């Protein structure tokens with residue numbers, strides 16, 4: 001390329017004299033000194049499920065919670081949902097303490113938890129009916145969501161007529177219908193076959209990119225967490241406290257076969273395995289509160 005003029009020197013980057021005006025990531029959910037002990041029911045001791053969790057989740061962030069079975073993941077998610085009260089500490093959403101369930105948090109369960117007697121459309125519209133949204137508006141919103149989650153043609157079907165993946169799409173659409181600030185997802189793809197699960201992960205990311213919802217996603221699968229998350233919060237064996245936080249930082253769509261993906265998977269798996277082993281060693285004294 002001889003003869004072409006060298007590019008003009010770039011103007012030096014001017015730093016904003018008022019950095020406070022730059023868009024800052026805004027904290028959406030802040031958990032402070034969160035503890036949860038279930039009082040004893042059948043066991044001899046109570047169960048310490050969550051211990052001293054401090055966690056800030058930013059607006060629009062995709063966070064995965066990963067930890068050994070029974071460590072307290074669902075309990076933590078249910079506290080954020082307002083379905084469970086912490087024993088001490090608190091969780092705030094946009095600065096307001098959470099004291100109960102609210103339309104600003106959409107929960108999606110592993111078991112789908114759809115109403116079997118309602119059609120797809122009427123399952124999706126449930127929260128809107130509760131909030132007395134007029135019929136035409138409900139219809140418009142459910143129609144848009146049916147398109148968004150790829151269930152065109154199934155509006156009048158009942159859950160028993162749908163595959164597991166399709167039922168979970170209804171669960172997602174139902175949670176999105178209230179336009180929540182955050183989606184709380186508890187192992188939503190845990191019961192799907194591997195193929196459908198991978199497909200649903202890709203679909204979820206597309207929906208997340210379009211809606212920019214904040215997502216808190218519980219999973220047992222390290223692979224799933226590396227594929228989905230901005231940050232992976234690794235929890236210890238029960239009681240759940242934070243063992244490590246991993247920033248994934250790989251641009252999406254992510255290639256599961258890439259060396260960067262493998263490196264992060266390895267790192268998370270190492271921490272998780274340590275905790276699984278520690279949890280197994282504890283099993284001689286299940287639930288004991290020290």
Ligand SMILES: Nc1ncnc2c1ncn2[C@@H]1O[C@H](COP(=O)(O)OP(=O)(O)OP(=O)(O)O)[C@@H](O)[C@H]1O
Pocket residue numbers: 038039041047048049067068069070071072073074075076238287
């Ligand atoms: N309502 C409850 N009453 C008493 N104990 C409970 C209750 N809910 C959960 N626990 C106990 O708290 C601990 C954590 O349970 P949790 O369901 O949060 O774990 P998890 O990490 O979601 O497990 P999994 O990976 O199997 O879904 C368990 O020992 C469980 O028995």
Ligand SMILES: [Mg+2]
Pocket residue numbers: 073074075186
């Ligand atoms: Mg659970």
